[in-house]
Amino acid sequence: MKLKVYTYRLSQPSRAVLIFCKLNGIDFEEITVDLIKRQHLSPEFKEINPMRQVPTIVDGDFKLFESHAILRYLACAFPGVADHWYPTDHIKRAKIDSVLDWHHSNLRHGAVTFLQNTVFAPVLGIQPNPHVAAEAEKKLSASLEKIETFWLQENEQFLLGNTQPSIADLSLVCEIMQLEVLDEEDRNRILGPHKKVQQWIEDTKLATRPHFEEIHRLLFEVKAKLQEQRLLGANTETEFGL
Amino acid sequence: MKLKVYTYRLSQPSRAVLIFCKLNGIDFEEITVDLIKRQHLSPEFKEINPMRQVPTIVDGDFKLFESHAILRYLACAFPGVADHWYPTDHIKRAKIDSVLDWHHSNLRHGAVTFLQNTVFAPVLGIQPNPHVAAEAEKKLSASLEKIETFWLQENEQFLLGNTQPSIADLSLVCEIMQLEVLDEEDRNRILGPHKKVQQWIEDTKLATRPHFEEIHRLLFEVKAKLQEQRLLGANTETEFGL
Structure with missing residues (x-):
């Protein structure tokens, strides 16, 4: 039975899983769970994943969620995935695990909280909290600085001084891509100071084309x-509907 | 060269790594990095881990931080670790990865933020924020409920319906143990409703004795x-020093 991948392309970890599958020739069926239409709250999707999160995969009888766990599983369980994505060598693998674990409470927490309290607040039906947004921006900027000065320190194209991308590059770059929805001023303030990060994003795009672009469309x-709405001065709350 | 483990026993992920090493007969040297004395900010420790976090391990030339990555590495790289801790079977391993990844943004985020904004605020020199504490308690309680009704649903002793503990049991139970420092009222309100969680904590203690108790002393x-300070009505801010 073909692998089923439940995703929403506006969810950054969903995009990482989709790009990974396409890049590695994994045969799969993509099933869209539209979060804005609240499809993740349906009884049908609750059967698939009681946590109601995307991405989720179903491989035969096996259901799995959490994107990092999914990426690790796909890299190990599917034949033909190149070793650089999640090396079998214990030390190389542990370094990638370290980046992935760091991601959760740093880059991901900062980026998601900032976006929820700015652009996505109206979509989520929450009142944006400027204090929370400011704290989240600090966390996000500090995380980008750590990527710039620590994870990318070896002057190689990819994280940890690697010459080929790993699942950590894919996961973190997809996270940062979410900042595209910010207005230019916010985005430049946050990403502008991090030149190596910008180059690494470009290198990851190149290494994963044409799927990266397709999945980010x-x-x-x-x-x-x-x-367009910003230029028109439209009410974002009523106009965001996709 | 013997494995070096940089830890602080008041840090919940440090305790998980220490218990794991002791349980599995891994020969190691424990080096205390006293967070309250700000030893993690020393130039010496920055050389070991520029992120200034414990736990950190040094195995020969290899330095590693992030406790889940450390536990995975130790389970795979050291001979003699029983398979149940982090199984080689892809599906069993992926399930454990799923719990570990879920932990970061749920149980861990809720518990750490709640403790930082209550008991530990004076030690950390921060002003506790009651609104943040209330939100964190919601996240913490929701996480405990997910453990109670989802991760422990199979009526077996350990997470995922397992009959023996994995690194996920160890990591999550050590996290919850941190709630011991709360006053009884807070702790009972948060943990009281979760009977299966309480039983699972006891089962994990039993399965990992005598090291669990020793490391939690x-x-x-x-x-x-x-x-004692609460009974005396002492000023926690000045009296906490250990």
């Missing part, structure tokens, strides 16, 4: 729509 | 000191 459509 | 000393 919906995000860029939303970005264009949001920019 | 310092935490219980701090708990006793805090209770």
Whole structure:
């Protein structure tokens, strides 16, 4: 039975899993769970994942969620995935695990909280909290600085001084791509100071084309729509609907 | 060269790594990095881990931080670790990875933020934020409920319906043990409703004795000191020093 991948292309970890599958020739069926239409709250999806999160995969009888766990599983269980994505060598693998674990409470926490308290607040039906947004921006900027000065310190193209991308590059770059929906001023303030990070994003895009662009197309459509609304001075709350 | 483990026994992930090493007969040297004395900020420790976090291990030339990555590495790289801790079977391993990844943004985030904004605020020199504490308690309680109703649903002793503990049991139970420093009212309100969680904590203690108790001794000393101060109505800010 073909692997089923439940995703939403506006979810950054969903995009990482989709790009990984396409890059590695994994045969799969993509099933969209539209978070804005609240499809993750349906009884049908609760059967698939009681945590109601995307991405989720179903491989035969086996259901799995949490994108890092999914990426590790796909790299190990599917034949033909190149070793650089998640090396079998214990030390190389542990370094990638270290980046992935660091991601959760740092880059991911900062980026998600900032976006939830700015651009996505109206979509989520929450009142944006400027204090929380400011704290989240600090965390996000500190995380980008750590990537710039620590994880990318070896002057190689990818994290940890690697010459080929790993699942950590894919996961973290997809996270940062979510900042595309910010207005230019916010995005430049946050990403502008981090030149190595910007180059690494470009290198990851190149190493994963054409799938990276294809899977990010919906995000860029939303970005264009949001920019249009900003220019028109429209009410974001009522106009965001995709 | 013997494995070096940089830890602080009041740090919950440090305790998980120490218990794991002791249980599995891994020969190691424990080096205390006293977070309250700000030893993690020393130039010496920055050389070991520029992120200034414990636990950190040094195995020969290899330095590693992030406790889940450390536990995975130790389970795979050291001979003699029983398979149940982190199984080689892809599906069993992926399930454990899923719990570990879930932990970061749920149980860990809730517990750490709640403790930082209550008991530990004076030690950390921060102003506790009651609104943040209330939100963190919601996240913490929701996480405990997910453990109770989802991760422990199979009516077996350990997470995922396992009959023997994994590194996920160890990591999550050590996290919850940190709640021992709360006053009884707070702790009962948060943990009281979760009977299966309480039983699972006891089962994990039993499965990992006598190391679990030994490694948690310092935490219980701090708990006793805090209770004494509460009874005396002492100023926690000036009296917490260990």
